[in-house]
Amino acid sequence: MVGMSDDSTRGWISGGGRDTTQLDLTSGGLVPSPRDNRQVSGPAPVVTHDTVQVDRSVFSSDRVPSPAIATGDRAPDPLADTGSVDVSGVRLRPVEHHLDEILGAVPQPDPIELAVLDAQGLLCAELVTSQRSLPAFDQAGLDGYAVRAADIATATVEQPVDLAVVGETAAGDGEPASITAGLAQKVAVGAMLPAGADVVVPAAWTDQGAARVQVFAALAPGSYVxxxxxxxxxxxxxxxxxxPIGPAQISLLAAVGRERVAVRPRPRITVLCAGNELVDVGAVAGPGQQVDVNSYALAAAARDAGAEAYRAGIMPNDRRRMVELLEGQMLRSDVVLVAGTFANGGHDLLQEALDELGGLTFTQVAMHPGPVHAFGKLGPDAVPVICVPGEPVAALVAFEVFVRPAIRLMLGKRQLFRRTVQAVSAQQLLSPLGYRQYLHGQVMRHPDGGYVVEPIGDGDQAMLARMARANCLIVVDEDVTEVSAGGLVTVMPMLLGG
Amino acid sequence: MVGMSDDSTRGWISGGGRDTTQLDLTSGGLVPSPRDNRQVSGPAPVVTHDTVQVDRSVFSSDRVPSPAIATGDRAPDPLADTGSVDVSGVRLRPVEHHLDEILGAVPQPDPIELAVLDAQGLLCAELVTSQRSLPAFDQAGLDGYAVRAADIATATVEQPVDLAVVGETAAGDGEPASITAGLAQKVAVGAMLPAGADVVVPAAWTDQGAARVQVFAALAPGSYVxxxxxxxxxxxxxxxxxxPIGPAQISLLAAVGRERVAVRPRPRITVLCAGNELVDVGAVAGPGQQVDVNSYALAAAARDAGAEAYRAGIMPNDRRRMVELLEGQMLRSDVVLVAGTFANGGHDLLQEALDELGGLTFTQVAMHPGPVHAFGKLGPDAVPVICVPGEPVAALVAFEVFVRPAIRLMLGKRQLFRRTVQAVSAQQLLSPLGYRQYLHGQVMRHPDGGYVVEPIGDGDQAMLARMARANCLIVVDEDVTEVSAGGLVTVMPMLLGG
Incomplete structure (x- = not known):
């Protein structure tokens, strides 16, 4: 993440003067796809680094502008615009700035007390000290004979020590037994150690006698006790x-007598989607309509990240009802997550509704896909509301980048981010300058060690089938425009539940 | 796993003639512990490799016999024994044989249909073909102007092409628009492509005009469509x-119109524990009694592995009620998991109950901790019943080795086992010959690359507090008796949910 500045506009206006003939503009992709037409007939690029005030001559065919370019905190209506493209007014926000704002603002839900089994996977929120001793009494460490170490000090296989067996203690027997010199008590693992005994001879080191027992080995006092x-x-x-509470911690909590334990709760996240074009999965999509996939996908992703997710579905197409729905959901949520296509104005019913609740700041984040994001705290309880792009691929990328770390922070996890690995790219990758690009890919181990990654698809945001075949995100930094085949890239493997 | 045979008895009877002075017998541990007494006064070891028929002179102080040694398929009552230790009668079963029997016998539950959100983390059990096209209609790939590629073939920044904007199509608009030569339609991403248009010019590559638009670049037909x-x-x-169904698959399933999908269900596992000494967590443990930790820990482990686990708690101390409880649980379970101390007879109420239901084969598995295991299919429905040792540490190790892979097999996962890594041991490790030893440890990355592992505790099965600090199991093969400090060992990192 080198050489990036908050107000950079280089992303789509500066070509850097490199050869554009290898770029593919035919399908909106940033990565060449073999099936696509290679014809490119845009203008020659002009080198204009580090400029903010730009004239139109720098439009460059090797930079794909982001689909939505907003100026300031509200998408302008381009039809109300008088035709000038105020490029210098586009402020790109670094990914980290947006992430930091979200991480700095999400709440730390109060600890709750849960039954130990339900605490699994959560973080302990109290210092659990034991009110008991474990073990609660001196006991046999294995099946054998409780004896006095002094009595068997000379025992060998050749010259065993012979002791009288005076009784047997099973696990759970509560009656105290006792032995004196020359005597042995048969004991089971976990059984109370008879008074007077200071060692348990493993059964296999004896003749396992019933009335009398021959001991074949000496043992230091305390052995197997x-x-x-x-x-x-x-x-x-x-x-x-x-x-983190897992089976071993649950084992220990039960052993010290805890049926319940205080934990950091799962954050409650409500998932909504907004868009005139959306219909529910069960409905038949009419002309121009799209099925709502985001409320399903984001709720699934939120659960996978550890949240308790409520899929509240599609926003009503009415400002009053939108506000009511948002108010209702904010009452029961730690975070509200909204997926929608917000940019370029004209369809800002949701933005009006959000304004009524306090208003969100829509920003252009320097990432691809899906640069238009918003975040703010709304309503009397200042509930964080995160808006992510409505394109399903961009929505899940935004979830990975901004929402999953926020959920993990609320869970109290120390490791907020997925681990990344460096992988050799099997193909040339192209990326817009100034934007951090996230490409779905398949990463695999290389037979000679290390990892190899192949991008899947061509970066088009609408390609769900391709996304479903990915097992990682390839992250290409803002200042990188090209990764050659064989070059190293950063890869974020996306294991479920990881 | 070299040089192991099913009937090997070398595990605790053969010392291999090596120096025993570094071994620690004072606390039942196989690994030296700094706080422990180093005094060892056992008999000198005798080299007796590859023998099955053994005489008593080979008892060796550097081998700790397993706590329970059964002969054949039922633990004998040593008090009924006439004093002879029929060492050659002890048959150790290789870990893999026991695992294979379990994996070969667990059922493959029938697929069930779930709401797509509930299918998360499970494996798809049907071939889902799309009844729809995605997209369902030709649409804009980004915000811009739908035009005819032929009209803008000469467009450059210097000599833009000027077109009349005849209207605007938003996402969700169902009314078909159309353009002809010289015309442009403003379109939002996802909006229906007007008839006659074959390309969408990104807004940023135009002057974003309202009534007329200037286009600065030519594009190949199909671009951004x-x-x-x-x-x-x-x-x-x-x-x-x-x-495996994750957020991306749920996204795609929703997009093709699926509200429900057939999946491999979570196996239903009932967890019981048996032992006279056991009392429930909430109860006050009397003299000789132990709190039941296994039903909690194993239920937690089963859930973590992906099962639906029912904690049925402590077995009643009555054969009739035991049989009824088992019968009831078998009706609703794919697998019944029982933790208990079964060895060495005398406390075989449970074994009698199991016999009434068809009988299980108790075997000595060549592993430490906890060699006594049983498996069988019981009742009219032949429900698999897995018995694991009652010592809590051994119970969770047994879960890792036998039950977790079985759960993953029932889930349909391809990867049944945790990945292992080779790590440098920070300490000398000692291990009984013939037994595969599982030691809890802490594995960490070495600053110079690779991994370093430190054992936690001394291998005593009762050390819950130590187990709770572990993040891995160290696996020492059957034919290895010693790993020197700095030597390589196999380590199984145990990430939750992994």
Whole structure:
């Protein structure tokens, strides 16, 4: 992420003077696709680095402008515009700035107490100290004979020590037994150690006798004995604040007697989508209409990230009802997530509704796909509302970049971001200068070590079938316009539940 | 896993003649622990490789016998035994044999149909073909002007082509528009492409005029146009059988109009624990009693592995009620998981109950901790019942080794096992010959690359607090008795949800 500035407009106006004949403009793609027409007949690019005030002569055919370019905090209506393209007014916001604003504003939900089994996967929100000792009593560490170490000090296989077996203690027997010199008590693993005994001889090191037992080996005092508090002493810390609760922690919590534990709760996220063109999955889409996929996909992604997601579906096409719906959902949500096509004005019913609740700032974020984003806190409770692009591929990319880290922050996780690896690109990649590009890809291990990644599709935002075949996002930095085949790129493997 | 045979008894009877002074027998541990007494006074080891018929002179102090040694398929009552240790009768079953039996016997639950959101994380069990085309109509790929490519063939920044804007189509508009030569229609991304247009000029490549528009670049026909079926054509396969369903698949399923989808269901696993000594977490443990931790820990582990787990708690201490409980749980379960201390007879109420339902084969598996395992199919429906050791640490190790792969197999996952890495051991590790040892450890990246692992604790099965600090299992093969500090070991990182 080098050489990026908040007000950079270089993304789509500066070509850097390089050869454009390898670029593919025929399908909106930034990455050449073999099936596409290679014909390009745009104007020759002009080098104009680091300029903010730009004249029209710098329009360059090797830069694909973002679909929606807003000026300032509200998308202008271009039809009300008098025909001038105020390029210098387009301010691109670095991805990190937008992310930081969101991470800085999401709430830290109060801890809740859950049954230990329901706490699985969450972070402990209390310091759990043990009110008990584990073990609670001296006990046998394995099946064998409880004896006095002094009695068997000379025992060998050749010259076993012979002891009288005076009884047997099973696990769970609550009656205290005791032995004295020359005696042995048969014990099961977990059984109370008889008073007087200080060692348990493993059964296999004896003749396993019933009335008398021959011991074949000497043992140091304490061998195969579990003493009170060996595992956890009363007052010991069992689980610390911030520890992820998994089966081992649940085991320990149960052992110290906890049926419930305070945890960081799953954030409650309501997912809405907005757009005149949207109809629900069950409906038959009429001419010009699109099925709502975002409320499903984003709710699924939010659950996968650890949130409790509510799919509230498509926004009503009426400002009053929109405001009511948003108000209702904000009451029950830690975050409201809205997917929609907001840019370029004219369809700003949602923006009016959001304004009524306090207003969001729509910004151009320096990323591809889907640069138009918004974030703000709305309503009396200042509930964070995150708006992501309505194109389904861009919506899921935006989720990865902004929403998943926010969910993990609310969960209290230390690792907010997916790990990335460096991979060799199997193909040449082209990327718009000034924009961080996220491309879906398939990453695999290279037989000679390391990773190889292949982009899937050509970057078109509408390609759901291709996205579904991806197992990673390829991240091309803002200052990189081209990655040659064989070059290294950053790859973010996207494992479910990871 | 070299040099192991099904009937090997070398595990605890053969010392291989190596120096035993570094071994620690004082706390039942196989790994030296700094706080422990180093005194060892066992008999000198005798080299007896590859022998099955063994005499007593080979008892060796550097081998810790497993706590429970059964002969054949049922634990004998050693008190009924006449004192002879029939070592050659102990048959150790290789870990893989036991695993294979379980994997070969677990059911493949029938596919069920779920709402797409509930299908997340499961594997698709049907071939989903699209009944629709995506897109359903030719549409604009971004905001701009729909024009005829022929009209703008000469457009450059210096000599723009000027067209009359005859209207505007927003996303969702269902009324077909059309243009002819010399005309342009303003279009939003996703809007229907007007008849006659074959290209969309990105707004940023124009002067964004209202009544007339100046176009600065030529474009090949089809540029920024999404054609019917470009993404998915009618009849195309959208999601294949066996595909894991994540947000991207849910996005695609919604887009092709699916509200429900057939998936491999989560296996239903009932978790029970057995033992006279057990009391529920909420209860006050009396003398000799232990809190039931296994039903919690194993249910949590089963959920983490993807199962739907029911914690049925502690078995009643009565054979009749035990049989009824088991029968009831088997009716509603794909697998029943029972944790208990079964070995060495005498406390075989559970074994009698299991016998009444068809009987399980208890075997000594060549692993540490917890060698006593059982598996069988019980009742009229032949429901698989897996018995794992009752020691909580051994129970969770057994879960990792046998139950988690079985759950993943039932889920239809291709990858049944956790990935392993080779790591440098920070300490010397000792391991019983003939047993595959699983030690909890902490694995971390080495600054110079690769991984370093440190064992946690000394291998005592009762150490829950130590287990809770582990992030991996160290696996020491059956034929390895010692790993020196700095040597390589196999490590199985245990990420939650992984």
């Amino acid at each position: 579990r003493r009170v508090g060996d595992d956890v002493a009363t007052g010991d810390v069992a689980v610390e604040v911030g520890t | 999404r054609r019917v079926g470009d993404d998915v054509a009618t009849g195309d396969v959208a999601v294949e059988v066996g595909t």
